[in-house]
Amino acid sequence: MSDVKYSTDHEWVRIEGDIAVVGITDHAQEQLGDVVFIDLPDVGAEMEKGGDAAVVESVKAASDVIAPLTGEVIEVNSALEDDPAKVNADAEGDGWFLKIKMSDTSELDGLMDADAYKAFVESEA
Amino acid sequence: MSPDAPVDTHSDIQHTPLHDLHVSLGGKMVPFAGYSLPIQYPTGIITEHTHTRTDAGLFDVSHMGQAWLRAPGDVATVMERLVPGELQKLGSGRMRYTQLLNDDGCIIDDLMITKFAQDDGSDVLLLVVNGACKDGDFAHIADAVAGDAELELLPDRALMALQGPKAAAALGGLLPDVADMPFMSARKIEYELVDLIVSRCGYTGEDGFEISIPRTPAPVFAQRLLDQPGVAPIGLGARDSLRLEAGLCLYGNDIDTTTTPIEANLTWSIGKRRREEGGFPGAERILNEIANGPGRVLVGLTPEGRAPARNGAVIQSGDGREIGMVTSGSFGPTFGGPVAMGYVEAAASAEGTDVQLMVRGKSLPAKISPLPFVPHNYYRAPAK
Numbered sequence: 001m002s003d004v005k006y007s008t009d010h011e012w013v014r015i016e017g018d019i020a021v022v023g024i025t026d027h028a029q030e031q032l033g034d035v036v037f038i039d040l041p042d043v044g045a046e047m048e049k050g051g052d053a054a055v056v057e058s059v060k061a062a063s064d065v066i067a068p069l070t071g072e073v074i075e076v077n078s079a080l081e082d083d084p085a086k087v088n089a090d091a092e093g094d095g096w097f098l099k100i101k102m103s104d105t106s107e108l109d110g111l112m113d114a115d116a117y118k119a120f121v122e123s124e125a
Numbered sequence: 126m127s128p129d130a131p132v133d134t135h136s137d138i139q140h141t142p143l144h145d146l147h148v149s150l151g152g153k154m155v156p157f158a159g160y161s162l163p164i165q166y167p168t169g170i171i172t173e174h175t176h177t178r179t180d181a182g183l184f185d186v187s188h189m190g191q192a193w194l195r196a197p198g199d200v201a202t203v204m205e206r207l208v209p210g211e212l213q214k215l216g217s218g219r220m221r222y223t224q225l226l227n228d229d230g231c232i233i234d235d236l237m238i239t240k241f242a243q244d245d246g247s248d249v250l251l252l253v254v255n256g257a258c259k260d261g262d263f264a265h266i267a268d269a270v271a272g273d274a275e276l277e278l279l280p281d282r283a284l285m286a287l288q289g290p291k292a293a294a295a296l297g298g299l300l301p302d303v304a305d306m307p308f309m310s311a312r313k314i315e316y317e318l319v320d321l322i323v324s325r326c327g328y329t330g331e332d333g334f335e336i337s338i339p340r341t342p343a344p345v346f347a348q349r350l351l352d353q354p355g356v357a358p359i360g361l362g363a364r365d366s367l368r369l370e371a372g373l374c375l376y377g378n379d380i381d382t383t384t385t386p387i388e389a390n391l392t393w394s395i396g397k398r399r400r401e402e403g404g405f406p407g408a409e410r411i412l413n414e415i416a417n418g419p420g421r422v423l424v425g426l427t428p429e430g431r432a433p434a435r436n437g438a439v440i441q442s443g444d445g446r447e448i449g450m451v452t453s454g455s456f457g458p459t460f461g462g463p464v465a466m467g468y469v470e471a472a473a474s475a476e477g478t479d480v481q482l483m484v485r486g487k488s489l490p491a492k493i494s495p496l497p498f499v500p501h502n503y504y505r506a507p508a509k
Binding site: 033034036037039055057058059060061062081084088 | 362458
């Protein structure tokens with residue numbers, strides 16, 4: 001079973017060793033509506049937890065994706081360039097955004113598990 | 126909805142007569158112009174947008190302001206003091222798009238004016254103005270016509286728009302005889318003892334109608350429209366993307382109290398006689414801009430690639446000089462790519478000109494492009 005964690009900014013993080021795969025949650029894509037463009041960072045860029053990681057453009061607005069962890073971007077999901085709607089279809093699978101090589105795994109402790117995130121979403125409603 | 130569209134942040138958000146219907150249809154309700162309105166339904170903005178272009182979409186526009194203007198004398202002559210549109214020669218049952226202007230010739234609001242003849246031979250005008258502007262508009266009009274005409278507000282009437290190539294057949298299913306109504310014409314129609322005002326116009330670039338109806342029967346009438354073949358409910362999000370593809374201005378974004386109708390490419394809406402005679406607010410400036418050209422002009426913009434440029438993005442010339450600003454921008458689902466409108470210096474406004482749009486600190490290559498982005502599909506009466 002893979003270890004998936006969630007941020008209060010509605011990102012999910014799947015841990016694969018010291019690599020974190022990052023995307024936005026299904027709840028987030030539902031709130032955004034139809035995604036039409038994703039501005040992804042360059043591979044090699046340094047992300048700082050709480051800083052800007054990417055921008056998601058829906059028909060109605062542009063929304064910032066906040067970096068949930070600190071580290072170096074080692075891969076981005078370039079399939080989203082041609083098919084940004086993957087984020088709506090499969091936000092927590094094929095619609096992943098980027099992979100970060102974590103520089104401080106203790107930051108994971110600040111993220112939520114699935115049950116805590118579910119409760120968080122309900123508390124925001 | 127563009128995030129920059131006028132939003133009233135009053136806590137006392139009002140409900141339109143169709144509010145419960147929106148909620149039952151799964152509409153995602155947001156505050157807009159002081160009302161709770163659906164930004165989208167569960168199918169999403171792109172599906173709603175496309176459905177309106179191929180079939181028919183039903184929009185709740187009850188937040189807009191409706192009013193009668195009556196006068197003991199010629200009401201058109203009185204109203205012409207406030208707008209540059211030709212109203213005196215407007216036929217009965219015909220409508221005009223025009224603008225309320227301030228003394229600088231800038232736009233207080235844009236509106237639709239329909240003329241109806243009364244039994245005694247005199248005319249009345251039906252005014253339909255933007256929801257976010259209606260209180261100010263009506264105060265301005267009442268003040269400006271005081272003593273010569275009287276404004277009767279119609280807060281108890283709902284307004285819905287039915288838009289798309291299947292709109293005529295759908296509305297025709299309830300109201301026979303609307304199918305051959307000319308574009309920009311209106312009729313009073315009684316339907317099951319309810320008085321309707323049906324006009325053939327809209328804000329999507331498609332054929333369609335707007336239906337003014339008293340509050341109480343509005344939900345049943347809306348449901349009957351939704352039961353017609355091809356009709357789906359459409360929210361504010363698709364309303365904005367449809368009007369943008371059609372090159373139609375959104376008040377508060379593309380036009381406001383700092384823009385003139387000439388800058389906004391609305392010169393077509395100013396009648397020949399009005400251009401000769403003036404007699405509307407800011408006429409000196411407007412007539413001068415018609416004769417000599419405005420300093421800046423609203424243009425279409427098509428960014429390369431997929432990234433949209435939105436309201437507020439700076440427009441630069443090819444050599445990096447700031448020449449204007451984007452006023453509306455989004456993704457055009459029918460166009461199949463990002464589209465925008467903005468003002469640029471008139472000298473740099475030629476179609477095909479390469480420009481740069483500044484988005485998040487990066488420059489996005491774009492071209493100045495003809496409007497509309499998607500051809501209008503208005504009803505044309507068959508040739509006789």
